[in-house]
Amino acid sequence: MDLYPLFGTWAKQFGLEAAVTKFAAVGGPELAATYKEQFESDLETVQLGGPAIVAAGNESWYSGSSDGSMFWPPLRAHFRDDQKWGAERLNDLEGAANKVVAHTPRPDRTRYQARGLVVGYVQSGKTTNFTSVIAKLADEQYKFIIVLSGIHNGLRKQTQARLNSQLKGLNNEHWITLTDEDRDFGPQASDAVSLLKSTEKVVLAVVKKNATVLERLITWLSADGARGALEKLRVLIIDDEADQASVATGRINPLIRDLLALFPRNTYIGYTATPFANVFIDPASADLYPKDFILNLPRPEGYFGTEMIFGVDVVEEENESPAPDGYDMVRIVPEDDVQLLRPAGRASAAGFVPTMTPDLVDAVNWFWLATAARRARGDRSHSTMLIHTSVKIDVQESFRDPLEDLRSRALAAIRAGDEEFIGTLRTLWDRETARVDSANWNGRQQNSFESVLRELGDVLEAQRVVLDNYRSTDRLDYSSGPVVAIAVGGNTLSRGLTLEGLVVSFFVRTASAYDTLLQMARWFGFRPGYEDLPRIWMTNALERAFRHLATVEREMRDDIDQYQRQNLRPTDVAVRIRTHPSLAITAKMGAAAPAKVSYAGRRLQTRYFLREDSDWLKDNVAAASDLVQDISSSGREPEQRGTAVLYRDVPAHLVVAFLRRYKVHEDSADLMPRQLMRYIDGQRNGDQPALEEWTVAVAQSSGAPIELGGKSFRSVIRSRLDTGVDSIADIKTLMSKRDRVLDLSTWESYDAAKPENELVQQRERDTEYRSRGLLVLYPIDARSEPVAPARGSVARVPMDAVAPVIGYGIVFPGTVGGGTSVEVTHMAVDLTGATGSAWDEDEEQREDLQDALYSVEGDES
Incomplete structure (x- = not known):
């Protein structure tokens, strides 16, 4: 009889040495010593998942999930059988999730207040990682899971649907959900005490970072008699888009801290691709500074990120990319055209009518051609174009009629066999396919223009214009079959929300900070089967900013990896962020100060x-x-x-x-x-x-x-x-x-x-x-x-x-x-006094963000 699962459970709960002593009395000292070696080997395997900056005293305790666990094995089987993931991708996912779990406190401690940060990539599968982390920590008897899911309904709904499908849907009888896809946290049928005392089920809530919602949740948890239940509860709080609203805000940040204070045993893990504000939190205060660990998620295979599209200042590893300068996918919008695409200021926003400039027409035409090319390849899934010129909703709405008119005229021309229009499309197709060779991706043969043209009429018939903002009732919805859409929007399309099948981005929006820019870059992600087709239209200034950000990202991740190799803690050494002459790092600079960066080895x-x-x-x-x-x-x-x-x-x-x-x-x-x-x-x-x-x-x-x-x-x-x-x-x-x-x-x-x-x-x-x-x-x-x-x-x-x-x-x-x-080209948090200003966004974003943060958005309650 294999008793190792029992030994492993004891080692996780009580510590390895305590487990050896306890097991020796049952199975004998020789078997205890054998199991100790096996457990240490499992620990080493988990720790090979890659570097992290880890707090001192964090004991290695997590050796991975066992086959008999309740929640992770079904989720893994779902990815394997339903999502058709291969063994390598599955192992990479589990390794990355193990890496996060292994850096949380051993769950048997009577009190712990863990604070961690996971740094991913924009649109790179962070949700899949934290879903896996939730499953694995639920197997370790975490009984209350709270996911703070951005500030907009769209992201919260998307996250709720994913967790319903991949957690509750695979183990329905073992989950209790306090929220659903159409309802944020509201009045509950049961009181907190009766729900949270359950030892058989895990309670899940997916909530917006909204003051009204968070106050309601805190009130429910503060009911008479709840304290006793909360004392015994292991609580996990996942903060998705952790740099948004959670840091240095007048109402949301204190409410998150009040929520955490209710639980004597809690683990808070922030997830973000833009951690600049998080690493600048004052570590000496009782705030959300990631004092226990900071870690990188690995870049997934096939991911299109800043380096792939824009290159980096210096490629340290030569020949690591077939296009070290970045793929030739960016098209420059002349600065003189910007005034035709967005108003110069608030005063000129009223009555603004955009001009369909030659570049914007090219972008739309390419979207139709690229979508048709995907269909000619047998891919009839979602296809989206993003137009992002202004945060002002009136400006976004002004694009509907010109875009609809362009589509109508194009459809009529295709149906009539208009040779002039078809010739224009052919020229664009030939020019673009010559600049990005499809053979870069497994020798793919490029489509003939004729095969694309055959699909074009149906693409134009299917295409619709969607205005996606908090005021719109016509939002992007990918749940009812393949969508072909030109999405015009601002903030609601700039955070977390996935634009399925994004092929073309037309982006001339202004931004003054790194995190704002990167989060608006919805074009990062995966483009399986059409890696050669994405295009981005932007100004030269924006392209140069993104090239700089590619270097910033590389340096930041290298810093995190290097500090771990040197056994440095988040309270010993600060993550440095390179500065830019005209861009702020983040609006929420917190305790940031000029960093002294040595030239040694440079x-x-x-x-x-x-x-x-x-x-x-x-x-x-x-x-x-x-x-x-x-x-x-x-x-x-x-x-x-x-x-x-x-x-x-x-x-x-x-x-x-x-x-x-x-x-x-x-x-x-x-x-x-x-x-x-x-x-x-x-x-x-x-x-x-x-x-x-x-x-x-x-x-x-x-x-x-x-x-x-x-x-x-x-x-x-x-x-x-x-x-x-x-x-x-x-x-x-x-x-x-x-x-x-x-x-x-x-x-x-x-x-x-x-x-x-x-x-x-x-x-x-x-x-x-x-x-x-x-x-x-x-x-x-x-x-x-x-x-x-x-x-x-x-x-x-x-x-x-x-x-x-x-x-x-x-x-x-x-x-x-x-x-x-030293050189002073970087910023880092001031760690003086570390032991274990009001939030602001770009001027144009404030109106939208205030509505989202302090009111209940849309139809949710």
């Missing part, structure tokens, strides 16, 4: 160049030329390293003089001379001086010759991204990962598969160079032509600079000397 490089500014370019070439001249005059002999030329043992003052003189673009915040000088001076003057000597290299390739310091060098080829801003050359990546070790003896044995952190360690192990810096100069051919881009990646164009261009890359050693100086 590889920095110039990315932006003023290609039309002759003086700017020539001054930088002169600075590089004088550096090479000064090095040669000091008697340093050049050394060939591949195609590059190296100068070793260069004194620091020569490098410092160059860095002071070189002009960097204002968007290169990491490379501002003042910050570099502070760091280098601090290293040189510390207790263990470093950076006194440098290696300076000049990279070469096949470009036109350029003279530096009286010597001729062949320039490198670096084309620029086609960003629509001609005056600034954005080359994205100047320095290869291999150049990080250009001066080391191990350079020739460089392995491209090695991750960046291993190259950092490689420099650390080299005793001669572990305290030296590396500066690489890159003379760039002013006429650099683009090589053939990765299929479907963002287009590149010739550099076409008015003079030769010089860029540089700099590598700092990872060993930090005394007197470390």
Whole structure:
């Protein structure tokens, strides 16, 4: 008889050592020791789920679900049998859910107030993860589950339907629901005491973050006699979209804290893709700062996120993507057209009539073509287009008639076989399919235009315009068969709510903060079978902002992973968020303060160049030329390293003089001379001086010759991204990962598969160079032509600079000397006093949000 399930239950309830002692009296010490090893092995398997920042004293207790558990096995079977998930995807899901559960407190404790944060991706399956976490913690005798589901009815209803189907629907007799799809928490038929004393059933409530609703729930739980039931209850509160309304709000935040205070044993887990406000909560206050753990959810296979669409500033792992600059799916809307698509301000909103600009017409035409192409591929599921220009409902409503008119005229033209209109569509189809190659996805053959045209009439017949806002009665509803819809909306389409089959987004809405922008990006997610078809229309300014946000996201997640590897806690170290010159990180900055970020182990490089500014370019070439001249005059002999030329043992003052003189673009915040000088001076003057000597290299390739310091060098080829801003050359990546070790003896044995952190360690192990810096100069051919881009990646164009261009890359050693100086390009929470202003959104959002937060929205009560 296998007694391991019993042993595992005791280990989870009482702790491993207590379970060994207890079981030894029943099964003997030898079997207890065997089961202990097995349990420790199971714990290790769960902990392999990936990094998290975890509070000290959190005991490993969760070894995974057993086959005899009540709630998780049926849910897993549902994903396998009904959703047709494969074994790998199932294992990934369970591993990610185990990772969350393992960081909660051991459930047998008499009192605990756990606070955690799970960082996912926009539209990436966070709901599936927390549904799995709920099932697993219900198996560990959590008896009351509260899900705080955004501030709008649409998301709450969607979440309720999902949990009804995947939890209650699979175990109906073991669940009691206090809410349903059409009814938020309201007057209950039973009192709290009688419901919560049940030891057989789990109570579930899915509620909006709405003051009236939360007050009603707190009142119900505060009834006479309820305290005794609450004392014994294990309570899980899942806060979906945890950065919205939960942080620094005048009414909602205190109500959530009041709700938590009712339960002596509670675990609060916030879920969000934009945790900026959450990591800035004052950790020294009795608030919702994630003091116990912060963890990343893995990026799911096939997920389209910021990096996939927009690229990142520097791709640390080369060749990790078939389109490292991002796929060529973004189309630029001219700034001059914006005034035709949204009013300039509140005063001009009344009576505003949008113009169907050429770009908007192209976007709608592409939506019809892409939907028809999906149908030609056999995919007749939902297909949606998003138009998001303004939060003002009157402006949204003004789009209905022009869009309906466009559809009517297009349908008539298709039915009549209008050759001019069909020719326009053919040209658009050919142009777009040439820019994004369908073969990137498992060699998919692109549809012929004729096959698309055959489906187009039916698509136009089915398509309708939906205005989705809190005032509208005609909302998006995917429950009654395939939908083909152009959705015009604002806030209700900007948070949590999934736009099924989203193919085209037309987005010219203003936003002033990271979290607002990312949450409005409904185009992130999964596009199985039509990965080549999504397109996004936006302004150049918005595209550049999203490129920056791709880097912000990467750094933030890397921070979380790195802190875990160093066994640091959320109250020991703060997650840093990179700043932007014109965007706020979040409106809810809380206890945020400028973060001191070390350059240790960093590889920095110039990315932006003023290609039309002759003086700017020539001054930088002169600075590089004088550096090479000064090095040669000091008697340093050049050394060939591949195609590059190296100068070793260069004194620091020569490098410092160059860095002071070189002009960097204002968007290169990491490379501002003042910050570099502070760091280098601090290293040189510390207790263990470093950076006194440098290696300076000049990279070469096949470009036109350029003279530096009286010597001729062949320039490198670096084309620029086609960003629509001609005056600034954005080359994205100047320095290869291999150049990080250009001066080391191990350079020739460089392995491209090695991750960046291993190259950092490689420099650390080299005793001669572990305290030296590396500066690489890159003379760039002013006429650099683009090589053939990765299929479907963002287009590149010739550099076409008015003079030769010089860029540089700099590598700092990872060993930090005394007197470390810092750069201030990030923000982080002030952890002073940590132990274990009123919320605001963009000006245009306030009216809608006030209605949602403080009244009962729509038809729910």
